[in-house]
Amino acid sequence: MSNKVLETIGLTKYFYEPSKFKVLDNISMSIDHGEFVSVVGKSGCGKSTLLYLLSTMDTDYEGKILIHEEDVTGKKDVDLARIRNENIGFVFQFHYLLSEYNALKNVMLPGLKLGKLSEEELEHQAMEYLKTLGMHDQALKRPRQLSGGQKQRVAIARALINNPLIIMGDEPTGNLDKKNSDMVFDIFKQLAQEHNQTILVVTHDVEFASKTNRIITMEDGMIIS
């Protein structure tokens, strides 16, 4: 079995508003298992767009995307949702925690959706993840009672709950101060090293990127290095 977690073949995307514009130009790349990759580039170079294509949430593109050797191009909404649920963990700039639930339940949600583990097992596992992130004593608090860094840590735990193939981050430190940024980076680093977790992070934080295993630099919709 190949080691490729993610692969794109000739990925091209256009924006149609306000006028037709090529955002991504024939991108072919792949990410291997256990890699900690960062995508950098100027604002508007298409790095976020690439991430959303890879995440299967944006399906309007030309070319092919393969996740774990499986072609996901042209699949139905329900199937894509299942693929995301099972294989991809997300960490965004904004935490996107549901304000109705406490931290623990927020972490458990994708797991409950997957339905592989019982509620008790999931709760235990969620607690474990929160513990590794130093958040177990905040588990029963609502998101609005947590600080920015704490919220982001809960979001990371949520990304991990289904033991995904890859974690995707879109400016995961964008909203955080230096101290919290470093902490988030350390968590990612630890995950990559200790658990061999594949991570793909889009960032404009050069310092953050420089510490990752592999840097993909983009410009005008193309990978330049």
Place this chain on the structure above:
Amino acid sequence: MNHRLVQNIAFHMLRARLKQTIIAAVGVTFGIAMFISLVSFMNGMNDLLDGLMLNRTPHIRLYNEIKPVESQPVILSEEYKNNINFISSIKPKDRGKAIYNSQTIIDVLKKDKRVLDVAPKVVTPVFFHSGTIEISGVINGIAIAAEESLFKFSDYIREGKITDLEQNNSIIIGAGLATKMMLSVGDVIKITTPKGNLASLKIVGISQIGIAEIDDVMSTTSISTAQKLLGEATNYMTDIQLKLHDIEMAPQMAKEFRSKFELDAIDYQTANAQFETGTRIRTIISYSVGVVLLIVAGFGIYNILNMLIYEKMDSIAILKATGFSGSDVKWIFLLLSLIIGVTGGVFGLFFGFIFSRIIDVIPFVTASLPTVKTYPMNYNPIFYVIGITFAIVTTLVAGLFPALKASKVDPVEIIRGK
């Protein structure tokens, strides 16, 4: 699809917006409650008014009408058979009001499976004497038990009991008649029959139908007393009244009996044509008001769900990002509106019932119905079934469009916008 999880999310979203949820549900509750009380009241009223008519009119009445003989002698003549004959100055023939062979007819009718009950009757005009004045009136000689079962005559008796008529030479007189002649229960009234027979009858009760013209002339006695007054045998009767299992059959059966027994027959629908229309219109009004109320409640739900969706865009986006499909999201919002609909609906049924009970005890005194003291209500369970069905259907329809909108939310747009 993970039903429990979807339910759980819907439930939590509602709890976070408890106030709006309650307001939306109260809208449904109000609509359903009004619908239930309105329909119950309207139907109660319909039953009452229908009863008013039904208790006075049999489904089918068989009688002899005074009219010209249909086959005139000239028709029998061979000579003029192929001609068109004009006959002027025909006089109606009185075949006598008595129904011939009445006992056989009654036996045949009683065996007919479509017929619920048969009540024979003797109707005759009389003169009541009050001092030197003579007042014209009508005596109905009734078969007491049958009349009671068919027409609930006791509902219209203000004083006395219907069973008192079983005594010989007793009579129940109309309220108008009693006032006019200053008579009360226990008095004796003198009457003259069309044939000149004089008789004295003891007043055992006073009846009130509620229509002055009838109460001024009508009096009731037992059929045997009436036969004795007229000096007729015990098989003498002028009317046979029928109650059917299915009132819709009346016109058809009236036609059948007309030719079968060679009698005149009139059915309920023909006798009360204008009345049916009133009933139908009242039903239409009550249903349309109920439906309008529910539509208004539906718009309320639509609004609140729409608002909720805008508020919860982030949640929808992350749910989709972490693996909830469009249809999961759709079900979350459909469930939201269903919860509002069912809760509001159930409370609506409850309050509808309470309102009905309240209306039920409001005094309603009418001269036409001496036994009715409060507003009539009909507690038919079918109204409650219709009510809850309406509630669920309206809320589902109101929730469908917001839910579809939520299912189509593009998470990328939301997440990129931040």
